[in-house]
Amino acid sequence: MKPETPLVQDAQKLLEQSIIYYQGHPVGTVAARDPDIAPLNYDQCFIRDFVPSALLFLIQGKTEIVRNFLAHTLALQQRDKQMDCYEPGPGLMPASFKVMGKESEQYLIADFGHHAIGRVPPVDSCLWWIILLRAYVKATGDTALAHQPEFQKGVKYILEMCLVPRFEMFPTLLVPDGAFMIDRRMGVYGHPLEIQSLFYAGLRAARELILPDAEGSDYISGINKRLGGFVFHIREYYWLDIKRLNQIHRFKGDEFGAVAVNKFNIYPESIPYWVTEWIPDKGGYLAGNLGPGQLDFRFFTLGNLMSVMGSLASDRQMQAIMDLIEQRWGDLVGRMPMKICFPAVEDIEWKIITGSDPKNPPWSYHNGGSWPVLLWLLVAVAQKTGRTHLAQKAIAIAEKRLQNDEWPEYYDGKNGRLIGREARCYQTWTIAGYLLAKALMEKPDYLLLVNFDEDTEAQACAI
Ligand code: GLC
Secondary structure: OOOOOHHHHHHHHHHHHOEEEEOOEEEEEOOEOOOOOOOOOOOOEEHHHHHHHHHHHHHOOOHHHHHHHHHHHHHHOOOOOOOOOOOOOOOOOOOEEEEEOOHHHOEEEEEOOOOOHHHOOOHHHHHHHHHHHHHHHHHHOOHHHHHOHHHHHHHHHHHHHHHOOOOOOOOOOOEOOOOOOOOOOOOOOEOOHHHHHHHHHHHHHHHHHOOOOHHHHHHHHHHHHHHHHHHHHHHHHHEEOHHHHHHHHOOOOOOOOOOOOOOOOOOHHHOOHHHHHHOOOOOOEEOOEEEOOEEEOOEEHHHHHHHHHOOOOOHHHHHHHHHHHHHOHHHHOOOOOOEOEEOOOOHHHHHHHHOOOOOOOOOEOOEEOEOHHHHHHHHHHHHHOOOHHHHHHHHHHHHHHOOOOOOOOOEEOOOOOEEOOOOOOOEHHHHHHHHHHHHHHHOHHHHHHOOOOOOOOOHHHOO
């Protein structure tokens, strides 16, 4: 093993300082430790923020903290029926939690989004939780934990919540705005790719974890039914490349009936000008969102990268996504890997889409800002698709700045040169994301913690 560089040592020390203890045991990490800004809720452990820390801990053999995290967050899962409509529904996992009280009287409080800015529901939490449980089992071989009745129940509650029939007839999951990492109004309500890619990986992880007894088999067949149509829907209707753009450009509107080509009634006039210039001859990506009369052409990074990790994208699509990242490197990676979405919404569009949100001006924060936490996923997918050179290049860019800039939460500007105006420093997932990227480069076998190969089990149900 290579000796650790001073940069890695520094990051490792900071990560250790961010660990939260509950009744003497490690249970998670705080979101940020910026000494100059009031913590608000950044002193809490966010489920999504803990994922890169957890994966790194698993690689390092520090499995206790991950096990504790999984058990304590499971205990926080909402189980009771709602007493009133302001309470979370059964199955929901919190966005974050915090340790309260002193020593022996410590207890945990959870935020299900009912305290969060904008009261946003953390739909991604329960999906990350299942993905992490699978990673824990893979790393430790401790299947007994996942098979404990409480854990089985927890997974089933999540499935109940996600698979229950609702009003619509799409296989994708319908969610409100800001239901994931982008937890503010950003025009990401409906069927955002970010949630769909996590939903897919979450369902596949659940299928691996559920005991196939009489009750479990019903859940497994429910998952398989959903997955078959789901994969087809995403690969077919979310996919964008120059060939598909040409088809959409020549779509006829208002087609009625079963044989409609333009099933979602996307009007060619809605194709934004930038995309016709931006989409390369070779390469493509999955669109940000799809609904009736709506195709969001923006590139969303987490959704595309998770679609590669989860094999939601086909082999050909995965390679095309990497081609696009390589060819549009300046826009998507620039001076800090990597932009959360591209392009930013501006002017009147910014007013309408964000509700004139001053924290999300063009090329900042969720609106085209650059988030170093995404580095680990970029490195992971680059390795999966045989593009290690891109992983190396991205790490080298991040290494030049992260420590000097005090590990910011996000960067601003078209090329990510400026530290985010309201970014916190010493943001834990920035630190953990960097360490995880380095660890995956050194030990690529650990990709298996988050990787899913092409699914063969649900194929039979494909439309
Ligand atoms: C912000 C981010 C969210 C993150 C939280 C804690 O709200 O948008 O994704 O989980 O900060 O870091």
